[in-house]
Amino acid sequence: MGRPIVSVFCGALVALALAGCAAQPAHRTLYEDLGGQKGVEAIVSEMLLKVADDRRISAAFAASNLTRLRRLLAEQVCAVADGPCKYTGYSMVESHRGMEVTEIEFNAVVEALIYAMEDLKIATPTQNRLLAKLAPMRDEIIYR
């Protein structure tokens, strides 16, 4: 009992492992798939509108200089998406120090980003490629 299932399972593991290594195609960058500079700026603007509408997180962002925040977020998205930008803001740890960002607040911002990309009709796999680039920042952001 169960031997074929084990081999199917091993096959699935290998497939997942390979996909993890080979997810980035060589030609088009994520930045291009997001619509270049215009696309990235649209995503950030839309996301900040959704943040302002979400009472779980709007207060935390209300004190920010919105023009500066929008510029830095766009720089950051562009940079992690292999676009031609350099992020010039503080590190994630520095910029969230003392804010005690909770998982709820972190997830709310992620949701704002997802819904912004949904509204802008960005393909789900492209959305997920950006989320995967940003996911490692979670530990640098929450409970600082």
Added chain:
Amino acid sequence: MHSKPSGWRIAALGALVALASSSAYAGGRLLATGGGIPLAGAAGGGIVPWAVLSGYSADEEHGLTGAYTRVETDDYTLDAFALSYDFYNRVEVSASRQTFDIGSLTPALGFDPGDLKQDTFGVKVRLTGDAVFTRRPQVSVGLMHGKNTEYLIPSVVGSRRDSDNDFYVAATKVWLTGPLKHMALLNITLRSTRANQIGLLGFGGDLNDSRQTMFEMSAATFVNRKLAVGFEYRQKPNNLSFAKEDDWRDVFAAYFPNKHFAIVAAYADLGSIVLPHQSGFYISFEGSR
């Protein structure tokens, strides 16, 4: 012996509708991260508990999830009502009432055996990790206590006790960019158990009465943010000489239209359950708040 809809069943269905239709704020975790809670109330796939916790509560929240599940195989039907409560995405407590209609055995037995009935109570604790965001998998440990509330048939077929505890450890990992660029999930669970047919036929038996470690897994890929499809495998002990017990497997689709409602449908191959070749459809309706 088909049981009539009893008061608690109607109450449970009413509660489920109330949960699913609630407009209250649903919790701070991302869509689909609570999995389903079919059968025994522990969050997971159709037949395997995962390391994720039920519902959508994040670190400063708690929330209730309820489910009604029905499985129809060639000769049997299984109804399960399950409730699950998650505290702070850290501790999940669950309970279920399972009724397994074996009326089709009446001709073979020469008498109506009634339903097999089991109540379960479970606790699961998330030890480490976040299935979506951390590089390492989310890992949880759980206890599942099962108790037969009708024990005649299990005792006749050689079961040794009407209640027992399963212990399990589960690891769940989500890849945002999985195979074919779609989000993918893999869960592996190891369970220490001596349950016969997940406890519906009691615990321990004449062939074997000691704990064995069983391997269980689920793999899924997300078609989009709301729809996941996958397959599952659950290895099972073989404790009773009366009737051989087979491993279970299923292919499933889970639809999460929002954080209040989910539906899990599956085609399950449950192997031999006294009668051979039990396969059929499985559906679970779930509500969270």
